[in-house]
Amino acid sequence: MATPIQRLEVTLDTELESVDLAENIVMRVAEAAGFDQDEVHKLGMAVREGVVNAYNYGNAQDRQKKILLTVEFEQDQMVVHIVDEGNGFQLEDVADPLAEENLLRTSGRGIFLMKAFTDELAVRRGPTGGADLIMCKKLPGPKAGGCG
Amino acid sequence: MPLQGTCREVGDIAVIDFSGRITLGEGSAMVRKTIRDLISNGRKKILLNLADVDYIDSSGIGELVGAYTSVRSADGELKLVYLTKRVRDIIQITRLFTVFDVQPDETAAVRSFR
Numbered sequence: 001m002a003t004p005i006q007r008l009e010v011t012l013d014t015e016l017e018s019v020d021l022a023e024n025i026v027m028r029v030a031e032a033a034g035f036d037q038d039e040v041h042k043l044g045m046a047v048r049e050g051v052v053n054a055y056n057y058g059n060a061q062d063r064q065k066k067i068l069l070t071v072e073f074e075q076d077q078m079v080v081h082i083v084d085e086g087n088g089f090q091l092e093d094v095a096d097p098l099a100e101e102n103l104l105r106t107s108g109r110g111i112f113l114m115k116a117f118t119d120e121l122a123v124r125r126g127p128t129g130g131a132d133l134i135m136c137k138k139l140p141g142p143k144a145g146g147c148g
Numbered sequence: 149m150p151l152q153g154t155c156r157e158v159g160d161i162a163v164i165d166f167s168g169r170i171t172l173g174e175g176s177a178m179v180r181k182t183i184r185d186l187i188s189n190g191r192k193k194i195l196l197n198l199a200d201v202d203y204i205d206s207s208g209i210g211e212l213v214g215a216y217t218s219v220r221s222a223d224g225e226l227k228l229v230y231l232t233k234r235v236r237d238i239i240q241i242t243r244l245f246t247v248f249d250v251q252p253d254e255t256a257a258v259r260s261f262r
Contacts (some may be wrong), residue, residue, distance in 0.1 A: 016173050041234070050207055052172055098243045104217055106210035109242055113206055116241055 002080070004072035012051065012057040012067040022069050023048040029071050033078060033136045035140060042117035043078075043137055048131045049110040050082040058084025058130050068126075077119070078137045084130040128130050151175035151201075153182050158258050161162075161193040163187050167200030178209070183215040192224035192239030193261045197254065199230035204238055216248060225249070229257045 008023060012018035027044035035043065051067060059065040065085040072079045082104040095102055095111045115121045118135040152166035164182060169175050186194055196215075204212075212228075219226040221230035227249040231239065239245055 019172060026248055048171075052205070103212055103243060106214040106217075107206070112242070113238075114256065117188065122178040141260055 008071045022051040025112040045118040046114045054084035058086030080135045082133040083126040088131040152164040163195045165197045170201040170204045172207035179211045
């Protein structure tokens, strides 16, 4: 992974308010980075879904646990990490919400929306064994990049 | 903006005008309670006007799906009308246009109930 040029790190409590807070932080940062309003909205929503995932599933709403939000700017992309203190998961184990048999499920669309609203989504194991959700979004401009 | 909902009647149809965000927490809970109350009051025809809903997340979408299945289970009909672009986009990419009956306007929606 490339060395970040700028980095912002916020430790969030495992509470519902953290979802809005994380979304707002990332939207402001994305706006300052020059993303247009539509992309800012999508990034905010992707991060919202990531923090909801950490709050609900990773940390299982355990207030003793924390959620680490990191935003890094590399030369040509913005990279967001959302790290929880749960047991981790693998993307391939997540059911496809577009499959006919899953359409009427009331949950399970968060990961799909994160994928839809970023250029790349990866999940790794975080330092405490939880999930490290990594979202990449190319910065506005002609250069191309990728989740390293 | 927190979600607000007002209920009005058009014939035997309950029209709920929602405004605000349908997201995890109060927004989703409000949709759930509104639908539950309507079903327990015997309402079978429910139209959700989402003209002033400018934001919905996966929890909100899940809540709409839950509302749809609850109303169907009670042998009723639930329809959506006046979707904003953002809500429409989310419903489109999640393939829920194949599930929800989305009507173009209220007149058409009212006519479409059985």
